[in-house]
Amino acid sequence: MSSPRDRGKSLMESSGSEPPVTPSRYESQKRRDWNTFGQYLKNQRPPVPMSHCNCNHVLDFLRYLDQFGKTKVHVPGCMFYGQPEPPAPCTCPLRQAWGSLDALIGRLRAAYEENGGSPETNPFASGAIRVYLREVRECQAKARGIPYKKKKKKQPTTEMVGGRDDFSSSSSSFSFS
Numbered sequence: 001m002s003s004p005r006d007r008g009k010s011l012m013e014s015s016g017s018e019p020p021v022t023p024s025r026y027e028s029q030k031r032r033d034w035n036t037f038g039q040y041l042k043n044q045r046p047p048v049p050m051s052h053c054n055c056n057h058v059l060d061f062l063r064y065l066d067q068f069g070k071t072k073v074h075v076p077g078c079m080f081y082g083q084p085e086p087p088a089p090c091t092c093p094l095r096q097a098w099g100s101l102d103a104l105i106g107r108l109r110a111a112y113e114e115n116g117g118s119p120e121t122n123p124f125a126s127g128a129i130r131v132y133l134r135e136v137r138e139c140q141a142k143a144r145g146i147p148y149k150k151k152k153k154k155q156p157t158t159e160m161v162g163g164r165d166d167f168s169s170s171s172s173s174f175s176f177s
Contacts, residue, residue, distance in 0.1 A: 030110060033107050033111065034112075037108055038050065053123050054126075058105075058124055059128065059132055062105075065096050066096050069095040069096040070094055072086075072092055072093075073095045073140055073144075074090065074144070075092050081142075081143060082143070082144070083144070084146055092143075097140070098133065098136045098137040101136060102137075105124050105133065109124035
């Protein structure tokens with residue numbers, strides 16, 4: 001069993017006497033996503049080196065991925081627009097689900113920095129990417145008739161119990177012997 005300080009150890013750092021550590025599902029997916037994005041940049045005309053990658057390349061990549069999506073997103077003119085479970089098939093396009101894109105960006109953001117990129121220049125952390133993801137989420141929510149509401153931050157409350165604050169302490173309630 002590894003200690004907390006060994007958790008960040010890369011596969012290359014393990015000693016020869018230990019069996020190789022199998023990367024987690026997340027780490028494997030992150031590597032696959034990073035390689036896919038790198039291949040996408042190489043296939044551009046002209047090819048784009050990772051050092052010249054910016055948020056526009058990332059946005060183009062996300063739009064490119066839509067063609068492989070499996071989520072039906074109804075267009076505003078569709079008779080099933082706004083219905084979470086339409087009763088019949090329609091010709092609306094299949095797209096990447098918002099949650100999949102959000103998770104992908106999270107993995108690529110981490111991979112960029114793990115591969116030597118600076119957090120200040122990380123194209124996956126750009127405000128334009130956050131805006132795009134928000135728009136995709138809202139569009140898909142409207143198309144399915146599902147409202148996404150912002151989670152409200154819980155405010156700490158001090159409820160009164162028996163005339164006293166819950167946060168007050170009384171030594172008479174406890175016996176320390």
